[in-house]
Amino acid sequence: MADTPKPPDIPLQIQIDDAVANGQYVNMALVNHTETEFTLDFIYVQPHQPRAKVLSRIITNPKHLKRLLGALQDSLAKYEERHGPIVLSEDGRPTH
Structure with missing residues (x-):
């Protein structure tokens, strides 16, 4: 089986609105998934x-989530x- 040719690299220009910038x-995240998508709610x-509000929701596919997880793990390792090291208590909360 032949490899699929890779498309040429195209510079990506990313824009960000002031409100998003x-x-x-957030201090809580909920993660849910189906067979084809992951939903990340940031709260x-x-x-x-007694109440909290979802401030942002990201919906992505499993491959993108795995890439994001790798990037987060790499960034966290560099931070530590x-x-x-970031020490968590038994209940998973950061210790002060």
């Missing part, structure tokens, strides 16, 4: 509040190399 602070939970 400012970002959103900010305020202390002592520079700043020291």
Whole structure:
């Protein structure tokens, strides 16, 4: 079986709106999936509040999620190399 030829590299110009560039602070994420998609909900939970709101939802396919996971793991390893290990408590929350 012959390899599929790779398309030529085309420079990608990425634009970002001001509101998106400012970002959103989140402290919780929920991950769900079907056979063909992963849904990532990013949430900010305020202390002592019974409700929280999804601030952003990302829907992607399994291959893209696996690439994202690899990029996150690589970035986290570099962070810990520079700043020291991030220690989590038994319940998974960061220790202070």
